[in-house]
Amino acid sequence: MIKWADIIFFRKHGVCPRWFCFTFDNGLRRLVQNPDRIIRPYVGEGDKVLDVGPGIGYFTIPMARRVGSGGRVIAADIQESMLRGIVRRAERAGVRGQIELYLSRPDEIYSGEPVDFILSFWMAHEVPRLDRFFRQLRAALKPAARFLLAEPKLHVSRTQFDGEIAAAQKAGLALLERPAISLSHGALFGSGRVGTSGRFPADQREASPFTRKEH
Secondary structure, eight states: OEEEEHTTTTTTTTOOOOGGGGGSSSSSHHHSOOHHHTTTOOOOOOOOEESSSSTTTTTHHHHHHHHHHOOOEEESSSSSHHHHHHHHHHHHTTOOOEEEEOOBTBBBBBOOSOEEEEESSSSSSOSHHHHHHHHHHHHHHEEEEEEEEEETTTTSOHHHHHHHHHHHTTTTTTTOOOOBTTTEEEEEEOOOOOSSOOOGGGGGGGGOOOOOOOO
């Protein structure tokens, strides 16, 4: 049976469409879910950050401000329209130089240099193969890096989120804590590796020829 809530909130409808972004990228949301406050513990000057499924930049822009001129935020999305939206907003905010755009494929995330922090906010429930998704994210983390996973309580039940955590742990990610995030389930992971080098052996990396494309 079709549930109207599933239709209204795009449950079971795959990737969120570009036109729907106004519902979660606006001033009202900032009153209850301030992006600067959420990312402050994890992102600093000079960091290299991967923002997976960034929409039109709700977190991308604030993170670009925090990393400064010496850092980079990589916005990775399968929808070109989302990336174009980030470009326009980044130019207005004066942080275009700190942002790299990557056009991904549904089964591939990122194949660049390892990063200091990864954010996956309100998008993992759209991914059909979480096992592969989490393996690729783990491969993109430096040994001491962190990965913040957040899912909307409106779309994802506690049981479903526990399942996502289990899938992430099975992929080799280490659960560090479950931070409180308004309207969300949250989990902070480490790479599960030890060492100081930002690189890792090629045989430990899952092949992921992520298509990079500037707009």
